[in-house]
Amino acid sequence: MLLRQWICGGISIVLFVVGAGLLTAGLIIVLSVFPNTIENTVKTSKILGLNQDGTLNIFTNSWSKPTYISTKEYWTFDYTNTIGILNRAIFPDVREKGPYAYDEKINNDHISFTPDGEKMTFSQTVTYVFNADKSCKTCDPKKDTVTIPDISFFKGIQIIDHLIETVLHNKLLNVVCNLKYSKEKCSEIGKTIEKEISVAMSLFKVEPFVTVTVDELLFSGYNSPLIEKLINRIIQIMNTLLGDERFQKKPMITVKLNSENGTTDTVYTAQTGKTDWSKTGYIISFANLTNASLPSLGNRLPNSWWPSAATANCKDDYGEHALKIEGTNANFFKSFIKKTETLPVYIADVCRSTRLVFEKEVKVNGIPGYRFILPASEFDYTLEENCGFCRTLQFGAYDKPKNSSCLPSGLLDISGCQNGRHQQIYLGNPIIISKPHFYQASPIVQAFVPRFSPSYSDETTIDIEPTTGALLSAKKKLQINMLVNQFTKIGAYSVIRPGAYPLVWLNESSILDEDTKQNLQTKLFTPQNTVQIACWTAVGVGGSYHETSSNY
CATH class of the missing domain: 1.20.58 (Methane Monooxygenase Hydroxylase; Chain G, domain 1)
Structure with missing residues (x-):
C-alpha cells in the first residue's frame, strides 16, 4: 500500500x-x-529596396507591377433640360448611363534608390483598355453621346467677360467716346457691345452645353467650340479697336478628363521603410519630367494649389495641413494596423492628402480585414482645420455671395491644381470634386440635382489586411463637376443657376488576385x-x- x-x-x-x-x-x-x-x-x-545582386527585392518587384484586378468605371450624365437651365434657371435634370468599364494596367517604372537606401524615386503609368464585358450591355463609348456643360465654354466666357471690362473701362476709348458722344450715348455703346457678343454666340452656334461622344469626353478629347469659333475673332476685333496687339490669340484647347493614358509627367520620391517600417511607401515629394506641371516644394504642395492656406483665415498649423504631403498613394499601407488609427494617403486626383478612418471588420474572399473609409469631415468647411482647402468664389454660388471664402461642405475646388495627370482640364477651369451624387455634401448642394439619391453605395471604401497592410479590395469613388457661374454682362447667360454641375462619376476598383490570395x-x-x-x-x-x- x-x-x-x-x-x-x-x-x-x-x-x-x-x-x-x-x-x-x-x-x-x-x-x-x-x-x-x-x-x-x-x-x-x-x-522597398534591392537584393544583393542589384535586382528588386520580392516586395518591390511585386509592387512595381501589381497583379491586382483593377478596373475604372465611369457613369456619364446626359443633360435633358438645357433650355430650361439657360432661360428659366431651373435645376439641372440628368440621365445617368454606365458603367463604361476600362481595365487598368498599372506600372511603377524608372525606380531608383538613394545610396543609403532610405529613399526611392519612381513614376507611375496607367493604361486604360475598354472592357465591353464589364460595361453595360448597350455601352459603346465611341458611339454613345452625352450633352454636358462645356468646360472650355465657361473658361472662355471668363475671358470674354474680362475683355468687355477692359474695353468698356479703357480710359483712352472713354475719352474718345466722350469727345464725340454724350456720356449716356457711350454707356449705350457699351451695352450694345455686350448684346452683340450674345448675338455672335448665337450666330456661331456657341453654347454652354456641348454634345460629344463618351470617348471624346473621357479620353480622345474634343476641341473648344468657343475658342475656335468666337474668342479669337473677338480678340482680333478688340486689338483693332485698341490699335495694338494687346491681346494674344488663345491656343486651341482640347478637353478630356484623362490626359494621361499610358504616359506620365510626374516622378515621385518615397520612403523605403529602411529606417521606419511604419512609413514604407510614404510620398515625400514629386517633380516633373517636363514643364507641364509644378513640382512640390519639398514635402509641401505648390502654394498656388491651395492659396488659402497662407491667408489670415488659416490659423495655427491648419494651413500646413492643407499643403502637407503625407501617406502612401493607397496601393498599400503600413503593417500592424489598429482600428483606432487614421491612415494618411496622398491622392493625386484631388491634389491633396487626406485621412482614412476605420469603419468595420470585413472578409474579402475569406480573408479577414479592416474597412477604412473617407470621412465626411475631410470636406467639412465648418471645421477650422479645413480652411486651407477653401477658395474665394469669384462669382458666388448656391447661397454663397461673390467673394465668399469657401464653397458649401462636400465640394472641393481644384481649379488651381496643376499636375501632369489633369493639367489640361484642371488648371484655371472651375473643376469641383465631390463624392458621387453629392453624398454627404451640404443639403443645398444635394438639392441642386433633384434626381440624385445619394447613399452609402457612393462611399469610398478601402479593405486592408491589418497584419501586412496588404490591400484586399478598394473602391475609390469620386464625381467630377464643373462650377457654372452667372455672367451678368452677357445677357444670354445671366439667368443660369450657379452651382456644381456634374459631368461624370467614377469608381476605381481593385481586388486581390488569386496569387496574392494564396500567398497570404x-x-x-x-x-x-x-x-x-x-x-x-x-x-x-x-x-x-x-x-x-x-x-x-
Missing part, C-alpha cells in the same frame, strides 16, 4: 511538471514567440493557424495533465 502511494505520488509529480511545462511553453509561443516572429518577418520583408493564405494565415492550433493543443494537453495529476 505504501509502495503504491509512493508510485502514484511520483507519477503525479511527473505529470504536474510535464503539464506545467507544456502549458507554459504553449502560452509563451502563442502569446509571445509567434507574434514576435510574425512581426519581425513582416517588418523585414516589407521594405500560405505565408501568413496557414502557418499562423497551424502554430496556434499546435500551441493551444499543448496548452490543452498541459491543462489535462494538471487535471490528471490532481486526481492521483
Whole structure:
C-alpha cells in the first residue's frame, strides 16, 4: 500500500511538471514567440529596396507591377433640360448611363534608390483598355453621346467677360467716346457691345452645353467650340479697336478628363521603410519630367494649389495641413494596423492628402480585414482645420455671395491644381470634386440635382489586411463637376443657376488576385493557424495533465 502511494505520488509529480511545462511553453509561443516572429518577418520583408545582386527585392518587384484586378468605371450624365437651365434657371435634370468599364494596367517604372537606401524615386503609368464585358450591355463609348456643360465654354466666357471690362473701362476709348458722344450715348455703346457678343454666340452656334461622344469626353478629347469659333475673332476685333496687339490669340484647347493614358509627367520620391517600417511607401515629394506641371516644394504642395492656406483665415498649423504631403498613394499601407488609427494617403486626383478612418471588420474572399473609409469631415468647411482647402468664389454660388471664402461642405475646388495627370482640364477651369451624387455634401448642394439619391453605395471604401497592410479590395469613388457661374454682362447667360454641375462619376476598383490570395493564405494565415492550433493543443494537453495529476 505504501509502495503504491509512493508510485502514484511520483507519477503525479511527473505529470504536474510535464503539464506545467507544456502549458507554459504553449502560452509563451502563442502569446509571445509567434507574434514576435510574425512581426519581425513582416517588418523585414516589407521594405522597398534591392537584393544583393542589384535586382528588386520580392516586395518591390511585386509592387512595381501589381497583379491586382483593377478596373475604372465611369457613369456619364446626359443633360435633358438645357433650355430650361439657360432661360428659366431651373435645376439641372440628368440621365445617368454606365458603367463604361476600362481595365487598368498599372506600372511603377524608372525606380531608383538613394545610396543609403532610405529613399526611392519612381513614376507611375496607367493604361486604360475598354472592357465591353464589364460595361453595360448597350455601352459603346465611341458611339454613345452625352450633352454636358462645356468646360472650355465657361473658361472662355471668363475671358470674354474680362475683355468687355477692359474695353468698356479703357480710359483712352472713354475719352474718345466722350469727345464725340454724350456720356449716356457711350454707356449705350457699351451695352450694345455686350448684346452683340450674345448675338455672335448665337450666330456661331456657341453654347454652354456641348454634345460629344463618351470617348471624346473621357479620353480622345474634343476641341473648344468657343475658342475656335468666337474668342479669337473677338480678340482680333478688340486689338483693332485698341490699335495694338494687346491681346494674344488663345491656343486651341482640347478637353478630356484623362490626359494621361499610358504616359506620365510626374516622378515621385518615397520612403523605403529602411529606417521606419511604419512609413514604407510614404510620398515625400514629386517633380516633373517636363514643364507641364509644378513640382512640390519639398514635402509641401505648390502654394498656388491651395492659396488659402497662407491667408489670415488659416490659423495655427491648419494651413500646413492643407499643403502637407503625407501617406502612401493607397496601393498599400503600413503593417500592424489598429482600428483606432487614421491612415494618411496622398491622392493625386484631388491634389491633396487626406485621412482614412476605420469603419468595420470585413472578409474579402475569406480573408479577414479592416474597412477604412473617407470621412465626411475631410470636406467639412465648418471645421477650422479645413480652411486651407477653401477658395474665394469669384462669382458666388448656391447661397454663397461673390467673394465668399469657401464653397458649401462636400465640394472641393481644384481649379488651381496643376499636375501632369489633369493639367489640361484642371488648371484655371472651375473643376469641383465631390463624392458621387453629392453624398454627404451640404443639403443645398444635394438639392441642386433633384434626381440624385445619394447613399452609402457612393462611399469610398478601402479593405486592408491589418497584419501586412496588404490591400484586399478598394473602391475609390469620386464625381467630377464643373462650377457654372452667372455672367451678368452677357445677357444670354445671366439667368443660369450657379452651382456644381456634374459631368461624370467614377469608381476605381481593385481586388486581390488569386496569387496574392494564396500567398497570404500560405505565408501568413496557414502557418499562423497551424502554430496556434499546435500551441493551444499543448496548452490543452498541459491543462489535462494538471487535471490528471490532481486526481492521483
